[in-house]
Each structure stands twice: as C-alpha cells, then as structure tokens.
Amino acid sequence: MQETARIDKWLWAARIFKTRSIAVDAIKNGRVTIGGVNVKASRPVKVGEVVNVKKPPVVYSFRILKPIEQRVGAKLLPEIYENVTDPKQYELLEMSRISGFVDRARGTGRPTKKERRAIDAFVDPVMFGFDDDDMFDEDE
Numbered sequence: 001m002q003e004t005a006r007i008d009k010w011l012w013a014a015r016i017f018k019t020r021s022i023a024v025d026a027i028k029n030g031r032v033t034i035g036g037v038n039v040k041a042s043r044p045v046k047v048g049e050v051v052n053v054k055k056p057p058v059v060y061s062f063r064i065l066k067p068i069e070q071r072v073g074a075k076l077l078p079e080i081y082e083n084v085t086d087p088k089q090y091e092l093l094e095m096s097r098i099s100g101f102v103d104r105a106r107g108t109g110r111p112t113k114k115e116r117r118a119i120d121a122f123v124d125p126v127m128f129g130f131d132d133d134d135m136f137d138e139d140e
Helices: 007-013 020-028 074-080 087-102 113-122
Strands: 004-006 031-033 045-046 049-054 058-064 082-083
Touching: 004 007, 007 020, 007 031, 007 045, 007 049, 020 031, 058 087, 074 082
Parallel strands: none
Antiparallel strands: 004 045, 031 049, 049 058, 058 082
C-alpha cells in the first residue's frame, strides 16, 4: 500500500468528484482545503488527514483512511475514507432542498408545470374567439 497520493487523484478515486478534471477545478477555485489551507492539485495526502470539500451550500469533511490513486467500487469506499461531516451541514442541505422551490421568485427561471398550464390557458386561441381551423384559413 502506498503512503501518499495526489489530492486530485484521491478525490476522483474516492468518488467525491465524478471526474479528475472536476476535482482539479474545485481545487483551483479554493473549494478543497486540508487543515484550513487551500491546496494545489499535486499536494500529497496521507492517512489521517482531514480533507474539507465545499459543494455549496455544504462543506463535506473526509478523514483519509487509505491514500489511493486508482478508482475503486462504491462498496469499498468505507475502507478509503471516513465521512466526518458535521450533522449541521446535512441539516443545511435539507433546508436548502426544501426551500429551493418555496423561495423561488415568481417569474425567474423556467416556469413550473402549474405556471406553464396557466400560460397555455392564457394564450389559447379559443379564448380570443378563434378556432384552430379559422386561424389557418387562406380563403379570406
């Protein structure tokens, strides 16, 4: 077993990020810290270090149990790291999920299904006294 691994490879191998390039981007943008210090992608990690990963709105914390650089199956993840994320972070995540649709300002983003039906009902040609056939008659 190797004693160290690059942080970008470890984040990818431990399935914290889907691709290594996404892991490198997160590191470059300052979303990955070890001991409160931003790291570079080439920084070696050792057993026992705690890696903090910011994925807004949550900051996940992982204690490294095995520094690996080759991706492993999901069933082997408990041997790779221990999730030491504060439970308050998960409460924050749940609150943001719940409030995501409630606090959406009306008219911003894509319309909801209910709003789309209201739009369709508003612009329905029958409302203006036209039939579908009348709109496309070329005789007149």
